[in-house]
Amino acid sequence: MKNNQPNIVMITCDHLRGDFLGCAGHDLIQTPHIDLLAKKGVRFTQAYSTTPICTPARATIMTGLDGNSIGLTEYQEGRELPVKETLPQQLSDAGYQTLVVGKMHTYPERRHYGFNNMILCEEGRALGAPYGEKRGYGDYEQWLSEQGYPGMAFGHGMSINSYTTTSWHLPDHLHPTEWIGYEACKQIKRRDWTSPLFLWASFTAPHPPLTPLLKDLHLYDRDEMPTPVIGDWTEEHPIFHELGLSFGETMTEKQIDLAYRAYFALVTQVDRQVNRIIGTLREEGILDNTWFIFTSDHGDNLGDHNLWQKTNFLKGSCNIPLIITPPLVGRGDESRSLLNEEWLPGEVNDSVVALQDILPTCCEIAGAKIPENIDGKSLVPLVDDANQAVRDVLLGEFGSIGKRSLMVSDGKWKYIWYEEDGVELLFNLQEDPDELHNAVLEEPQLTEQWRGKMISLIESRESDPAVVNGQLCPIAPGVKLSSMEKEIRKNSYPYFHPMGLRM
Template sequence: MKLKKILLLLAFANSGMPLFAQKHQSGTAAKRPNIVIIVSDDHAYQTISAYGSKLMQTPNIDRIAKEGVRFNKAYVTNSICGPSRAVILTGKYSHKNGFKDNESSIFNGDQDSFAKQLKKAGYQTAWIGKWHLESKPQGFDYWQILPNQGQYYNPDFDMMDGSKKRFEGYVSNVIEDETENWLDKRDESKPFCLVIGHKATHRVWLPDTTDLGRFDKVNFPLPANFYDTYQNRKAAAIQDMSIEKTMQMGYDLKMFGSDDKESKDGNFSRMNAAQRAKIDAYYKPIEKEFNDLKLQGKALTEWKFQRYMRDYLSTATSLDRNIGRTLDYLDQHGLSQNTIVIYLSDQGFYMGEHGWFDKRWIYEESFRTPMVMRYPGVVKAGTVSDRFVMNLDIAPTILDAAKLTIPKDIQGMSMLPALKNKADKGRQVLYYHYYENGEHSVSPHFGIRTKRYKLIRFYKRVSGWELYDLQKDPHEMDNKYGKKGYETITADLYKELNKQINKYEDMEALQILKENQGDKK
């Protein structure tokens, strides 16, 4: 017995840890952390109360921030659904992972990903919900994904056995139900990594019947630049994503004009009788009132804005509620203390700023995404980080937390060193590249953001440059490119843009710069 005690004490001594720490390490903290990544769709940080929003309360997203860290300056590399997920999965920019746009890209699942690295290291891996990468997931022990964008009511899922299965109910609830079913059946001898891909809050903002009318008594203020005239911003002027001109009365706002047109809409035709009755009981009186008003001009545009806000925020309510269900499940099953939880949207979204909905731009509302993370024992509760982080950093952060070597071809950087050491400044410049040249008429562009400035190069649909002083012009209304007094700043930013392009090996952007050396003057 004495010999056993002596050997035990020697083991503690050789470890370099005090006895109490060894006991702690032999318990929960010694285990490799479980990982839950919750990815929503088109969820604007402007609508999240953890970010100071007064539009609605998001208590469950807020809870992650309160118990961990809120990233105030989280951004994406390419503000559109599929490409963002490919970046999250691989830790590589779109030009490296091959999924540049939603029009023609198909994700090559043969390439490496954080899921493959974790699975190889003994993790059990799963992806449930929206995938949107046009190929079957690889690197996951289990997957169950929405075809393409998925549906809000009675969604179909592509299953691992090749079948398609329809689930009765509202999509946010169904995704959470299936998530908990997988967690109930998982191999408890292994750590797990689970990605929950929510459809909400993607267009067409169709709320759960439980949340219909939740914001009907609220009159939302118009953003200050709602009636933006896009002066000296050619790319913004030719877009097709305005609430005034682009948002559709039937498809988006459920004002179809007839039962026949409503029944032909795929979002409504798949509803069961009870769901359809509740939906009609809510929207039909609104449509009658709208028809009686006979609105035109600005009055019509502002009515559309109010309807958009009410439907969007009601849809976001179910998203937040189901995030709360995930957190409750972890609590109830004793998993909270050894599980990293990361919540982010695939990109930002416009809530009427510049008169818009949708995303795509390097402008802040689209470029910036909400991101909060809880990591008990590592990230101090209530942390607020103003360092630049990106969706590019999710993969290396996860691998770092799992004590795995980060592959050299990953272009992101782990967020953990900056959270552990305030002296670690992380990246000082953000690089962005948007490729799609179709829907919503947003011109392809690339650019950089520093703490104060943003330099943008548009090409294809529009050819030109924009420069913003974010300190003086946080809403990006005044393009300073080519204006007197900004020559030195422009030259310095141009050099930095070249540096970032070469760092990330974006050959297409480099070629565009080489071909247009003269137009930066």
């Protein structure tokens, strides 16, 4: 291996909230192996998905660009990545073998974008569909057919975007989480050992369908589940929230309780796969020269403020886990050369970081070229010294022009503005981490200050209609929707996504 370059293993989840880990202080969910990564590395408490939905978030990981720079600030299928200098391409150019197992949600689905190999689990999506083509399904569904269960990936009867629950309907080892973990371990064993390895293990869980293994559900049998938090500002939601409200409008207390149990069980199942990956690296003799990055594309509101799913800038949706763990004992000096001699693990960094920071971080670890004009910053200096920061404030954006939600935060305060109706939210994250109280009315000077920060960031762009003459400019200030208009908004996204027999 040239220059003893370290291996990099990135493990991601889909829909995993930043606060639903043991290491984040959650006293119920069981994540001992992810917690171990935090104990041996650095955990970032204020990590954000700045466009919190699958396709833009994953494009951000791949490019180091935020949604606005990509031109992708909402869910869109079929959009190709706009740059050639992707994360796997930069590492491949630096001599790495680059592999991904699991969910990519990039387009065209089989384009490698710099990966040497891709083994896909795309949650039952028909490949090529955005282009009017029929390219079959991902590798997981093909493998499931080879095991004697053709078309049965969704035989449990659950939809991929709703919160009804049941236990997994096939033998345990056929669960997509088990398959992704197994394939990731197999790729480690089949790697080109003359090259450093970059492996992205991309788990689909805990994204619905909520179909955990029965043995993982049993872990939470005797536990009283938490209930969603409801802020004092939620009596009248911004128009933007109508879709998020619709996911839970028919859910009963029991259904919410079951959704939490299934979500917890799915996260615990992923945690077990993390340990399998660590164990395989150890048995292959390369654990002592491997960096880990653990994160998620976005979170899930899970009923907080009566909202479900993602797409907004409330904590559950946009605050994600991020853990970076360097090798504690490296071969020679190479794997520790990025850290000072007195570095100790188990630190916590409270500055604002985001998914766009992953690409430059991996490049610095690998000694690869960091592309110019990207939005991300390498977090290696923050791993070395947890008191450092790479930015003062962070801007998030979701939605189409005229109907966006925008957020600016420094990790201590968060200001959210809704472009359509002009609603403002301001939260003191240190005193009110669950965002229960909107401080806009009682803190007018502070609100003006944070509004100014957002205006300044938006004005730094070439042109953006959200700011006119130095002021935020809502499309229809104070507008209210009729009952029928609300129903139309709720049906703008086919969120049930029922799946039938796929043969």
